[in-house]
Amino acid sequence: xxxxxxxxxxxxxxxxxxxxxYLNRYWLEVLNSVxxxxxxxxxxxxxxxxxxxxxxxxAAFYAIGAYTTAIISTSYGVPVLWLMPLSGLTAGVFALVxxxxxxxxxxxxLLIVTIGLVEIVRIALINNVFGxxxxxxxxxxxxxxxxxxxxxxxSHQFLYLIWGCVAVTVFFFxxxxxxxxxxxxxxxxxxxxxxxGSGVHTARYKLAAFVLGAFWAGMVGTLFAAKMTxxxxxxxxxxxxxxxxxxxxxxxxxxxxxxxxxxFLVIGLPEFFRGLENYRLLMFGAAMIFMMIFxxxxxxxxxxxxxxxxxxRKGGEPx
Amino acid sequence: xxLKLSNLTKRFGGLTAVDRxxxxxxxxxxxxxIGPNGAGKTTIFNLITGNYKPDEGEIVFQGQSIGGVWTNKxxxxxxARTFQTIRLFQNLSALENVLAGCHCRMKSGPIGAMLKTPxxxxxxxxxxxxxxxQLQFVGLADRAELLSGNLSYGNQRLLEIARALATNPRLLxxxxxxxxxxxxxxxxxxxxxxxMRDSGLTxxxxxxxxxxxxxxxxxxxxxxxxxxxxxxxxxxxxxxSRVIEAYLGIDEEE
Numbered sequence: 132x133x134x135x136x137x138x139x140x141x142x143x144x145x146x147x148x149x150x151x152x153y154l155n156r157y158w159l160e161v162l163n164s165v166x167x168x169x170x171x172x173x174x175x176x177x178x179x180x181x182x183x184x185x186x187x188x189x190a191a192f193y194a195i196g197a198y199t200t201a202i203i204s205t206s207y208g209v210p211v212l213w214l215m216p217l218s219g220l221t222a223g224v225f226a227l228v229x230x231x232x233x234x235x236x237x238x239x240x241l242l243i244v245t246i247g248l249v250e251i252v253r254i255a256l257i258n259n260v261f262g263x264x265x266x267x268x269x270x271x272x273x274x275x276x277x278x279x280x281x282x283x284x285x286s287h288q289f290l291y292l293i294w295g296c297v298a299v300t301v302f303f304f305x306x307x308x309x310x311x312x313x314x315x316x317x318x319x320x321x322x323x324x325x326x327x328g329s330g331v332h333t334a335r336y337k338l339a340a341f342v343l344g345a346f347w348a349g350m351v352g353t354l355f356a357a358k359m360t361x362x363x364x365x366x367x368x369x370x371x372x373x374x375x376x377x378x379x380x381x382x383x384x385x386x387x388x389x390x391x392x393x394x395f396l397v398i399g400l401p402e403f404f405r406g407l408e409n410y411r412l413l414m415f416g417a418a419m420i421f422m423m424i425f426x427x428x429x430x431x432x433x434x435x436x437x438x439x440x441x442x443x444r445k446g447g448e449p450x
Numbered sequence: 451x452x453l454k455l456s457n458l459t460k461r462f463g464g465l466t467a468v469d470r471x472x473x474x475x476x477x478x479x480x481x482x483x484i485g486p487n488g489a490g491k492t493t494i495f496n497l498i499t500g501n502y503k504p505d506e507g508e509i510v511f512q513g514q515s516i517g518g519v520w521t522n523k524x525x526x527x528x529x530a531r532t533f534q535t536i537r538l539f540q541n542l543s544a545l546e547n548v549l550a551g552c553h554c555r556m557k558s559g560p561i562g563a564m565l566k567t568p569x570x571x572x573x574x575x576x577x578x579x580x581x582x583x584q585l586q587f588v589g590l591a592d593r594a595e596l597l598s599g600n601l602s603y604g605n606q607r608l609l610e611i612a613r614a615l616a617t618n619p620r621l622l623x624x625x626x627x628x629x630x631x632x633x634x635x636x637x638x639x640x641x642x643x644x645x646m647r648d649s650g651l652t653x654x655x656x657x658x659x660x661x662x663x664x665x666x667x668x669x670x671x672x673x674x675x676x677x678x679x680x681x682x683x684x685x686x687x688x689x690x691s692r693v694i695e696a697y698l699g700i701d702e703e704e
Contacts, residue, residue: 303564310563310570311556311577318539318550325537328499330525330554330617343560438545440594443582 140388147294151287159286161402166293167355169394170300172378173387174347177304179376180384180433181313182340183320185238188245189375191252192222192345194367196352198256201270201362202263211357212276215350222349223342230341234334249372256364269363276357289358296354300347301387308387309436316340317385374398381422383429392431452477452621452652453498458507460493467493469676470507475621480643480653482667482684484660486696490676491656492534495623498654499531500524512620526554530614531623534656536606540599544590544609547598548581551616555580584612588642604635611642622646624655628662640666664688672696 150162171193178186196218204211233244259266275284276292283292307313318326319333327333356362374397382393400418404411422430453475460468468490475481483491496502498509500521509517516524530551539547556577558570585591588608593601598609607627614622627643628636636659643653643666657663663670664684672680672687674696680687687693 306566307560307563310560310574311553311558312560312563314546314549315553317542318553321539321541322537324501325533325539326550327521328501328525328531328533328537329550329613330522330530331550332520332522339560435543435595435597436546437595438578440545440578440582443579443586443591 147290150290156286158402159290161399163286163289163293163358165394165398166290166297167351167358168374168378168398169297169391170293170351170354171348171375172382172390172394173297173300173304174344174351175375176379176384176387176390177307177316177347178340178344179379180386180390181308181316181320182337183316184337184340185242186245186341186344187242187369187372187376188247188249188252189344189348190367190369190371191249192226192348193352193355193371194252194256194364195222195225195345196349197356197362197367198264198270198352199349200353200356201273204273204356205270208274210277211274211353212278215353218353219346219350222352223346226341226345227338230338230345234337234341246369246372249367249369253364253367253369256367264364267364269361269366271361273356273360273362275360283357293354293358296351297391301391305387312336312339320385377419381419381429383431383433385433386429386431389429389431389433393429396430451475452512453654454508454510455494455498456508456510458494458497458509459505460490460497460502461505467676468497468504471673471676471678472507473671473678473681475652475654476669477652478647478650479668480647480655480666482663482670483654483656483673484658484663484670484687485673485679489673491673492625493676494673495531495625495654495656498524499529499623522554525617525619528618528620529623530617530619530621532607532610532614532625532627534625534629536603536610538598538606538609538613540597542598543595544585544598544601544612545578545581545594547609548584548612548616549577551584551613552577552580554617581612581616584615585609587615587645588612589638603630604632607631607639608642615646619651621652621654624653624657626656626658628657628659636662 151159171189175189178184199218199221200211200214203209203214229248233241236244256264257267275282277283278292283289315331315336318329318331319336323333378393378397379390381396383389401411401415404414407414451474456472457470458468459470471494483494485491493502497504500519503518508515511527511529516527539550556573558573562570582591582594585594588611590605590608590612593605598606601609628639631639640662647653667684670682670684670687671678672693679696680690680693
């Protein structure tokens, strides 16, 4: 079973590496889009999947990151990719400030407040807040990224850049999932009172999950701004947040592979229904409803963690 | 003296759930808290563990006042508990449940985890070993990888104790640990309680199984309608006319 899984992962990596050989520009762009959504889904997965907090305003953090990159790169000519940590930081600090007072809200209450959050950010951007966001037109002329002296502007170059970032994210988040931090989030999702009673500072961990998720979404904002060269408030609507949420829930909240699969289904699948024109969303919605009826835990729910405890047993007997 | 309650009071609206209750718990003893249903026993526990804030009175643990302190801080100070209605992480393995208890004795954060620093790696190994030791202590080492929700009722109670023990407590609070256990399991539980006491722990427990209470406890406190009505050794309590009237007497009629 375990080997089978790794074969699938390996085939997937090979597919991505060789995709430019047999996919046209259109489908490469679809893959790029899936990649961006995959990272956003993974960052939201920390909050929704591990921590179990219903957060539907993730586009707000994404927007803050994208605008930070856009404003600084167009005004001061700083190379875009250098702005990744700074964009993450702005989004993280923003999350720290706005999440602090709402963190104790449960389930649907938190959901409603976070919906409000993403709308406030979008409308603030449209209203050209501080006179730096460019209003409804947004910001254009964001420079292309350069990596090791190469200017990145073709679809296949972005494919490698974006999916490289997905790989880095998976690498870090897998470690996070299997650590004290990741476990603490799962404990508080499972039973907050028991988690607190076991010595987990639940309020602090909820906040940390928000800040980390926002930090990562902010960094994806840099990638997005660099790829599009134009950003406007409409890219960060409430519907975007719903998409990220669907990616996590549909794919399997709390499971990295599940979230990536979710990104393919939510972002990639509708492309196959393009021929159906107006029925595209209908098909998509129907698929979603069936999913939620027959497999509520998502397509790939998290697997039970395996720990090597054989060292603590001698000849099959416990120590 | 490890724990001292003085004039502890908790009101819920017009109801005084705990009314000026005072008692001391001596180090390395087993103290029983008994009384009819709704007498306020669990409320007293919730006050000690920080789930509720006392309205009046003081709770002093190892010379430090802990009334109204956050639960996780109290766990850090050395008070661990189990719950009357089992509160395990049902979808996680027994081992992961016990690892939750290790949490407060670890330090590494998200950045250490992502970079997998040597300190973090070592800490994870320590936690794994520490958790296995607790499972071994309660006799569940061979069930480490089972989902906690799939364990038998009695074993779930033991697993909660293992999780509490993993926090390295000085005082362990057990809320009806024998609830749902059969006779053999209860006997084994009494042995486990003695084992914990002998290893230096202080145990404070609520229990309705009088056999267990009389056998395992060094001292008993009886509460009724939120008030303490008696305190003493099991023998003294059994002879106390008020207690027999309020509690033990009813038991015999059944």
